[in-house]
Amino acid sequence: MTTETASKTVDAAIIGAGSGGLTVAIGLSQFGKSVALIEAAEIGGDCTNVGCIPSKSLLHHTAHQDGRSPAEIMTKVRERRNNLRDHETEEFSDKDGIDMMWGRAKIDAADRLTVTHKDGSTTVVTAKNIIVATGSRARRIPIEGLDDDRYLTNEELFEEENVPSKLVIVGAGPIGIEMATAFQRLGTEVVVLDAAPRVLPLYLPEASAIVERGLTARGIDVRPGIVAKRFDSATQTLHVGPLDGDVTGQIADVDKVLVAVGRVPNSDNLGLEELGVEMERGRIVINGKGQSSVDGIWAAGDVSTEGATTHAANAWGRRIIKAILAPPAPAGPKPLHPAVTFSDPEAATIGEQPEEVPGDVRRIVVDYAKADRSYTDEVGEGVIIVDVRKFTGAVLGATIVGPRAGELISVFSLAMKNDIRFSKWYGTVWPYPSYADAIGKAVDAYMGEALPNMHKEFASWAKGKIGRLF
C-alpha cells in the first residue's frame, strides 16, 4: 500500500467507463477537451460485461447452436465478451486526450474529486466538469434459505460454466424474459415468476400476453403474480406464492435461481449527498442538458433519473457533450427512448401508451400475423399498436411484438422525433413481403378509421378538404 498522491487538472472528469461515460469521454476529447476517465472495474460497464453484449451473444448462439454443447456455448459467449472488453480496454488506455484512471472516485467539491487507486495511492483531479456515469447494479432481494452459490443475478450468470438443469427466474422484465428464452433453448427447465400479474409489465397488456404465450408454447413455466418465498436446500425446493399471501406451491429440483427484479443506481459513496446534489430514489435528478442541481456536476445513464438503457446513456451523454461545448444551446425536447426485449417474439415500444386509451387518442391495433411475410415465415402471433392523437394525427407511441420488432421500432423513433403525423405515412411503399408491411396495414387502418366516411370525403375532395391526406 502506498499513500502517494498525485494531482491533475482536466476539463472534464468522468466517473464510470460504461455507455454514458465512454460517450462523453470520446466526444469531449474529439473536440479538444482534456478528459480524465475513471473506472473502478471494467471498461464497457454493465452492457459489455454483464448486460447487452453477453445476453445478445447468448441469444444468438442459442438460436444457432450447430450441435455445440451448452457449456461450449457459454464459453463462446464469454470469449466474445472478453475479446470486446479487451479491445475496448486497449483502445481507451491509449487514446489521445483521455487520461484513463483505474480506481474509485469520491467527489470532494463541485470541481474536484479524489481517485483512490487499487494500490492505495490517490490522484486529486480538478475539473470544471464532473460527469457521474456510474450506472447501476442488480437489485438483490433476500430469498430465505437460498445459498449464495444458487443465487444468481446478471452479474454472475454469464460466468456459469455449465448451464443449470432447472432455473427459476425471479422477475419477468426484459432481462428475465430474454434469459428464459436463451436457457430454454439450451435445454434448461425454466420457471419464471413475477409479482406483477403479467410478464413485461412496462409494455401494454396485449404485448405481454403475446410474449407470455410465446414463452409458454416453448415449454417455459410462466407464473405471473407469484414470488419466491423460501428455499429448502435439503430438497432443492423453492416455495412460492402470491406477494401478499401464503405459500401456494413448490418448485422441486431447483438448480439455480436468477434474480432479475430491477436495478439499484450506483450513487452511494460518491460524495453526492454531502454536496447537496438533488436525488430521487437514489438517482441523480438531471435537467434537459444532463446537469444535476449542483453547477459543474452532470449525470448520464442509469445513475440519473433519465433512462436506464445503454442507448439512453449514450443519448444523454451526447446532450452533455453539447451542453459543455456550447453552453448557450437550448437542450431541446427530451429524446424518445425506445425499449426492446429480444425475446422470441421480440417486443419493442416507444413513446407513451397508457393502458387506458384517453378520449383524444385513437389506438390502432393490427395483427402482425396478417402481413404476408408472417405467412411465409409461419409466424403465429404478433401485433402493432399505434396511438395517434385525434385531430392532429401526431403519433404518441407504438408497440410492436413480432419478428424484427426491435428494428422496425426505429421507423417510429425517427418519425416521432420529426413529428411526422400518421396520415403523412400514407403513400410510403413498404417492401413486399417484409414485416414492415404490417406498419403499412396500421397506416391503412388509421386512414380507414380516421376517415370513416372516406368515400363521401373522397367525393368532396374537389373542395380541398382531404387532398393533403393523399
Add this chain to the structure above:
Amino acid sequence: MTTETASKTVDAAIIGAGSGGLTVAIGLSQFGKSVALIEAAEIGGDCTNVGCIPSKSLLHHTAHQDGRSPAEIMTKVRERRNNLRDHETEEFSDKDGIDMMWGRAKIDAADRLTVTHKDGSTTVVTAKNIIVATGSRARRIPIEGLDDDRYLTNEELFEEENVPSKLVIVGAGPIGIEMATAFQRLGTEVVVLDAAPRVLPLYLPEASAIVERGLTARGIDVRPGIVAKRFDSATQTLHVGPLDGDVTGQIADVDKVLVAVGRVPNSDNLGLEELGVEMERGRIVINGKGQSSVDGIWAAGDVSTEGATTHAANAWGRRIIKAILAPPAPAGPKPLHPAVTFSDPEAATIGEQPEEVPGDVRRIVVDYAKADRSYTDEVGEGVIIVDVRKFTGAVLGATIVGPRAGELISVFSLAMKNDIRFSKWYGTVWPYPSYADAIGKAVDAYMGEALPNMHKEFASWAKGKIGRLF
C-alpha cells in the same frame, strides 16, 4: 364449346388478379363502385403463385429445415402457397361488389372488352374504366441443346418434386440470387452465371461485392461476365463463356438450369396496339395517376412502365383508385419504391444512387459490421451507403446490405417520402444493440463529415450558425 354471349356493365373492369388488380378491385368496391375482375389463370398473380410467396416460404424453410428432407420442404412450400391461393380465390369469388370472371380479356374499345371464358362462352363488359394489370412472365432465352425438362424458370421451379443435384442459375438478379441461397441450403450444388460483371447489377458495386462474397463463402460458384452457350445432353455439360466470346469453360453433371434473366410484360393480345395505347418496350406508358395515353384505360404493375414488384403494383393500384374516385386530385410525386433481395446477407435499396457520386452529393459509407449487434451476432460483412444532397441535406438514396436490411430500408422510405433531411435524423435514439444502430453511425458520420470543423463551429454556436443541427 359454347358460343353463348353475356353482357355486363360495371364502373371498372380490371384485367388480372395479381397485386395491382386485386388492390384496385378491393379499393374501388369498398367505395361502392361495381367491379369486374378478370383472371385467365390463378388469383394472386406471379407473387402468390410463382414469386414472392413460394420463394420467401422456401427461403424460410431452408433456413429452418429441422431435419426435413429437401423433397419434404418443397412439398411444404407448395402446400403453403396453395393454401394461400385457395384462400384468396375463395375470398374473391364471393366478394361484395366484385364480379369475378375467369377467362381472357380483349379490349375492344376504351370502354368495352370481351372476356372469353374457358368453355368458349364470352362476356362483353362495358366499363367506364379499364385497368390493365396483367403483369409479366419470365423471359425465356434459348440455350442450344437444353431439353425442356431441364429448363426451368420461376414458373416451373416450385413444382419440382425433388431438388436438383446440380443447378446452374442463369441470371444473378434478385430471383437468381435468392434461389441460389435457398437451393444451396438444400444441398444442391449451385453455379450462378450472369452476363453482367457482378451480381445484383442494379445495386451499387459495394453491395454486389458483399452479396457475392456471401454466396461464395457458402460454396456457391459465382461466375460474373459469363453466359450459357450450349448444353450437351449426352454428358449433361453446359458450355459457358463471355457474352461476346467463345466457350471458355464447362460445367459438368448439370441437373437443371434455372433461367432468371428478366421479365416480359403481358401486354400482347389485349388489343392495346389497335387502340393506339402508347407503349414502351412492351410496357404501357402511364402518367402519375396510372393513366395510359387512352382515356379510360389505366395500367398498374409489371405491365406498366412504373415499377416491377408486388409493392410497386400495389402502390400504383392505390393511385388509380384515388384518381378514379377523386379525378381532380393531383397525383403527387411518384412513390419511391424500395427493392429488397432476400439473400443472405439481405440487400435493400431505395432512391437514386449512381455509381459515380455527383459533385453535389455526399456519400456516407458505414461498415454495418461495426454495429455492436453485428458483433454479438457474428455478422461478417455489411454496409450502409447513404447519398445526401450537399447544402440541403436531402436524402437521395440508400443501400443497406446485412441482416434485417429489408426491414431497415423502411426507415429511409418513410423519411425520404417526408423529406426529412439527414441532419434531422441526428438525436434519434436507436435501440441498443440493434442493427438500426448502424443507421445512427451513418448519421454520426454525416454530421462529422458535413461539419468538418465541428469543434470550431461548436464554439461559434452562440452566433446561431449550427444550432439547428442539434
